[in-house]
Amino acid sequence: MRLEDSRWIERELDIDREAAHAALKATRWTSLQFTPYQKRAIEEVEKALELDRRQMLLAMATGTGKTKLAIAMLYRLLAAKRFRRICSWLTAAPLGDRPRTNSVRPRW
Numbered sequence: 001m002r003l004e005d006s007r008w009i010e011r012e013l014d015i016d017r018e019a020a021h022a023a024l025k026a027t028r029w030t031s032l033q034f035t036p037y038q039k040r041a042i043e044e045v046e047k048a049l050e051l052d053r054r055q056m057l058l059a060m061a062t063g064t065g066k067t068k069l070a071i072a073m074l075y076r077l078l079a080a081k082r083f084r085r086i087c088s089w090l091t092a093a094p095l096g097d098r099p100r101t102n103s104v105r106p107r108w
Contacts, residue, residue, distance in 0.1 A: 020082035021050045027080060032072055038065055042073045049082065 024046050034042075041058060048056050060066050070088070077083050 015081065015084070017050075017082070020080045021046070023080035024076060024082065027076060032068065034069075034072070035065070038069050041069060042076070045073060046076075049077075 037060075041060070045056060045058065058066075058069075060069070074086050074088070078086065
């Protein structure tokens with residue numbers, strides 16, 4: 001493969017980060033209702049991305065709306081064209097360690 005053949009990848013993946021961050025700052029929040037701490041979490045992730053941080057850990061307590069927050073945050077990042085693709089990895093490993101005493105059993 002020649003170098004000229006692979007340059008299309010660079011063009012396809014080229015992202016105007018400054019324009020994307022400006023769009024994020026200008027974009028109004030969606031019609032979803034967020035708590036102040038959820039908005040702050042999204043804003044902190046966006047600030048970290050603006051500083052080119054690639055690794056972040058967002059920890060929130062049970063029942064605080066992590067799923068809703070993640071969906072809204074991913075939507076904002078894609079809509080602002082900060083990313084073209086996002087890969088999300090979810091693991092249920094800790095759920096497998098729970099005792100099965102509270103499991104639901106089908107009645108047939």
